[in-house]
Amino acid sequence: MHHSLKQFLAAGAFALVAQQAAAAPPDLDAKITIGWGQPFDTLNPHTTGNRNVGPIDANIFDTLIWLTPDFKVTPLLAKSWEMSPDGLSYTFTLRDDVTFHDGTPFDAAAVVANVDYITNKDTQSKISLNLMGNCASAKAISKYQVQFTCTAPYAPLLAQLGEPYLGMQSPKAIQEYGKDLGLHPIGTGPFAFVSYVPTQSLVLKRNEAYKWGPAATGHIGPPDIAQITVQIVSTAQARVSQFQTGQSDVMQETPGVFWNALRKMDRYTAIPVPISGMGIFAPINAGSFPTNDIAVRKAIQYAIDKVGVIQLASAGAFAVSNTPLVKGMPDYDASLENSYPYDPAKAEATLKAAGWTKPGEFWEKDGKTLTIKISAISTSAESPLLAQAMQGYLRKVGMDANVFQMATPAWLAANIKGDMSLAALQYIAVDSDALHLWFLPDQYFNWSHYTNPELSDLILQGQKESDPAKRFTIYAKAQKILMDEAVIMPIRENVDLLMTTRKLTGVTWSGGGFEYFGAASMSK
Amino acid sequence: MRTAADLVAAPKPVDVIIDDAALPPAHGALWRALRHRSLVAGLFICLVLAVLVFALPMLMSSVDLNAQDPMATFAPPSAEHLMGTDAFGRDLLSRVVYGGRTTILASICIVFLGGVFGTTLGLIAGYFGGITGFVIMRLIDLLLAFPGILLALAVSAVLGPGLVNGVIAIAIILVPVYARLVAGATTEVRHLPYVDAAVTLGSGSWRIILRHVLPNVSPGIIVLTTTWLGVAALWIAALGFIGLGVQPPTPEWGVILNDGQNYITLAWWITVFPGIFLAMFVIGVNLIGDGLRDELDPTLVRH
Numbered sequence: 001m002h003h004s005l006k007q008f009l010a011a012g013a014f015a016l017v018a019q020q021a022a023a024a025p026p027d028l029d030a031k032i033t034i035g036w037g038q039p040f041d042t043l044n045p046h047t048t049g050n051r052n053v054g055p056i057d058a059n060i061f062d063t064l065i066w067l068t069p070d071f072k073v074t075p076l077l078a079k080s081w082e083m084s085p086d087g088l089s090y091t092f093t094l095r096d097d098v099t100f101h102d103g104t105p106f107d108a109a110a111v112v113a114n115v116d117y118i119t120n121k122d123t124q125s126k127i128s129l130n131l132m133g134n135c136a137s138a139k140a141i142s143k144y145q146v147q148f149t150c151t152a153p154y155a156p157l158l159a160q161l162g163e164p165y166l167g168m169q170s171p172k173a174i175q176e177y178g179k180d181l182g183l184h185p186i187g188t189g190p191f192a193f194v195s196y197v198p199t200q201s202l203v204l205k206r207n208e209a210y211k212w213g214p215a216a217t218g219h220i221g222p223p224d225i226a227q228i229t230v231q232i233v234s235t236a237q238a239r240v241s242q243f244q245t246g247q248s249d250v251m252q253e254t255p256g257v258f259w260n261a262l263r264k265m266d267r268y269t270a271i272p273v274p275i276s277g278m279g280i281f282a283p284i285n286a287g288s289f290p291t292n293d294i295a296v297r298k299a300i301q302y303a304i305d306k307v308g309v310i311q312l313a314s315a316g317a318f319a320v321s322n323t324p325l326v327k328g329m330p331d332y333d334a335s336l337e338n339s340y341p342y343d344p345a346k347a348e349a350t351l352k353a354a355g356w357t358k359p360g361e362f363w364e365k366d367g368k369t370l371t372i373k374i375s376a377i378s379t380s381a382e383s384p385l386l387a388q389a390m391q392g393y394l395r396k397v398g399m400d401a402n403v404f405q406m407a408t409p410a411w412l413a414a415n416i417k418g419d420m421s422l423a424a425l426q427y428i429a430v431d432s433d434a435l436h437l438w439f440l441p442d443q444y445f446n447w448s449h450y451t452n453p454e455l456s457d458l459i460l461q462g463q464k465e466s467d468p469a470k471r472f473t474i475y476a477k478a479q480k481i482l483m484d485e486a487v488i489m490p491i492r493e494n495v496d497l498l499m500t501t502r503k504l505t506g507v508t509w510s511g512g513g514f515e516y517f518g519a520a521s522m523s524k
Numbered sequence: 525m526r527t528a529a530d531l532v533a534a535p536k537p538v539d540v541i542i543d544d545a546a547l548p549p550a551h552g553a554l555w556r557a558l559r560h561r562s563l564v565a566g567l568f569i570c571l572v573l574a575v576l577v578f579a580l581p582m583l584m585s586s587v588d589l590n591a592q593d594p595m596a597t598f599a600p601p602s603a604e605h606l607m608g609t610d611a612f613g614r615d616l617l618s619r620v621v622y623g624g625r626t627t628i629l630a631s632i633c634i635v636f637l638g639g640v641f642g643t644t645l646g647l648i649a650g651y652f653g654g655i656t657g658f659v660i661m662r663l664i665d666l667l668l669a670f671p672g673i674l675l676a677l678a679v680s681a682v683l684g685p686g687l688v689n690g691v692i693a694i695a696i697i698l699v700p701v702y703a704r705l706v707a708g709a710t711t712e713v714r715h716l717p718y719v720d721a722a723v724t725l726g727s728g729s730w731r732i733i734l735r736h737v738l739p740n741v742s743p744g745i746i747v748l749t750t751t752w753l754g755v756a757a758l759w760i761a762a763l764g765f766i767g768l769g770v771q772p773p774t775p776e777w778g779v780i781l782n783d784g785q786n787y788i789t790l791a792w793w794i795t796v797f798p799g800i801f802l803a804m805f806v807i808g809v810n811l812i813g814d815g816l817r818d819e820l821d822p823t824l825v826r827h
Contacts, residue, residue: 235785235786237785237786237787237789240789255787257598257611257787258790261790307594311594311595311597312592312594312597312612312613378685378766378768385611388772388773389592389612391773392590392591392592392612402771403772404685404771405772407681
């Protein structure tokens with residue numbers, strides 16, 4: 001009894017000292033738990049369609065290059081690279097000291113196996129195939145040299161190779177597991193897979209052999225963290241309670257209202273992880289009534305107070321976005337910031353000028369009511385809130401706005417078909433070429449149902465241009481068209497509100513906003 | 525010449541006789557019912573709720589229950605907002621009160637629809653029996669094979685979200701419940717002497733079903749209805765809770781509860797108030813159901 005009391009006092013004293021010491025030694029046995037916001041569709045980086053799988057895969061799989069948060073291309077699995085003068089091929093020289101978690105050596109043949117896997121029709125790759133753009137073929141030119149060839153110059157390739165969706169999987173695992181690959185993620189990354197119970201939890205352990213980590217993070221060698229348990233806690237309140245009671249060390253997707261409260265506390269570190277690309281935005285359906293009328297599309301933009309929407313949907317925890325490509329993207333254009341200031345009177349004037357009349361509660365034209373259909377994903381925490389907030393503002397100016405809450409597959413189908421007027425959503429990208437998925441004709445995500453030859457031309461030019469200044473001019477023009485035609489309504493910046501215990505330091509992310517724990521450490 | 529059938533067909537004298545005979549005991553039954561504690565408590569709770577939910581809104585016609593206010597989100601209960609405000613800065617009291625209309629009316633519609641269809645099927649199956657009864661009862665068994673809420677979920681997933689579809693979905697689950705009970709009771713009553721007498725006198729089948737069978741199986745139906753009224757309210761709330769029921773911004777107790785669950789440690793009032801109301805309604809109708817069961821069941825010992 002006496003003995004244990006002494007021990008207890010000693011331990012307390014030690015804890016005090018540790019807190020006071022500026023650089024306490026990291027706890028190399030630290031096991032951390034992360035409260036994660038959403039379940040994974042699969043852990044296979046090449047077939048997932050989720051932004052939320054990206055950060056997990058970024059810790060299991062390495063990419064050829066490491067993209068810094070400010071979009072600098074730095075070495076990771078590739079030591080160096082070279083683009084041919086015509087821009088039609090890229091040659092990567094790979095590290096020769098890398099092995100996968102299952103012991104398979106990493107070499108040029110492994111890269112080729114990955115590219116072949118991604119481009120194989122049976123794989124049904126979505127994001128990954130898109131990220132390779134015009135350069136979806138690779139061949140080994142020596143044991144540690146691999147060459148990508150492109151059908152047309154494709155400037156975004158290097159940056160996009162840094163997204164976790166192009167992480168390198170063990171060729172042996174690809175062979176062995178087939179359709180079950182998503183349950184057996186085997187890469188070369190800082191953490192190796194231990195176990196996974198879908199929709200519940202995922203356990204990763206330190207890769208003891210890891211010495212090829214991204215130098216740009218400033219951490220050398222295997223991670224300090226011994227084990228990571230990712231617990232999927234979809235209910236926001238449950239995730240917050242889990243974190244507050246100390247059952248988790250990290251909380252992802254902190255709800256805005258709790259973010260505001262918890263960030264003020266000394267015990268916690270608040271890390272807003274910026275997710276680049278197009279932010280949270282709403283494509284507006286230019287293909288069907290009533291949003292096929294440009295006056296209606298403009299009126300919607302004037303009618304909605306984005307600050308108010310953010311306040312209602314997420315307690316004002318985010319900044320407004322007014323441009324198709326968000327602040328921080330290389331081709332962000334500040335001159336578009338004031339395209340549509342909040343002005344309900346102007347919204348009504350715009351409708352009136354276009355021949356709409358308001359005999360009763362709602363606007364009408366040719367006997368048809370101005371009915372706006374806002375779609376939302378019923379299982380998402382924020383999507384229905386955004387939809388309702390926008391609905392409130394549209395109703396205020398006399399638009400008959402209705403919210404349709406649907407499960408994800410129905411939501412996708414309705415928007416692809418063009419049954420909905422608008423939907424608030426996110427799109428993650430590290431290059432301006434993201435626009436091609438949303439605004440080229442016949443693209444899966446052309447939910448604006450809008451085509452414009454001039455715009456298509458600009459987007460295709462942008463893909464080929466590698467000079468940053470010229471690219472900026474091209475994308476500034478493209479974004480100007482999008483805003484003038486009002487086929488997209490930017491809403492807010494996209495940020496993953498990450499909350500960690502103060503004891504955890506060194507949490508960082510790769511360009512695009514994919515959280516990385518390979519350089520993190522827990523103090524004792 | 526008057527036939528036996530005419531005697532039965534001329535309702536007037538028969539009715540008078542029955543009424544005269546029934547009056548004093550009926551009076552006694554009412555008196556006895558009013559001394560039944562749980563019945564009175566249930567009636568009282570439901571009366572209070574009805575006043576709050578149906579009369580109170582008339583006093584606050586000026587309140588816009590869908591008006592959003594970014595500056596007033598998550599306001600705790602105060603003199604201005606007696607129940608506080610929700611995540612959209614809307615007055616929770618008016619939403620709970622109006623939401624109650626949705627929930628209560630929807631549950632009444634559910635038991636009405638389910639009750640009418642289920643009872644009809646049960647009467648037909650029980651009275652006619654034979655191949656008709658067999659087919660109906662096997663179909664009912666088929667419906668009963670699914671767990672109730674699962675069936676409701678599947679049906680409303682097929683029909684699409686919305687209040688009306690939700691009501692239909694839950695009413696479908698109720699059909700077999702009523703049909704089973706009524707068919708059983710009807711089979712029992714079917715061969716009692718007074719039914720045989722009516723048959724002998726030449727009454728038509730439907731006439732016998734409506735005038736002789738239905739009144740005698742109705743106590744069970746009444747009790748079942750009160751019990752299921754509460755369950756229906758819970759289920760419509762459950763559908764709302766998972767986004768398949770009422771669509772925003774229409775208030776409904778389940779939807780408000782769902783909205784509140786993500787802020788429960790921060791803004792308890794959003795969950796607690798509609799929760800209390802929903803619990804009161806379910807308890808109220810269940811107490812009434814208990815009381816009615818005691819009063820209407822002749823096999824139970826009178827107190």
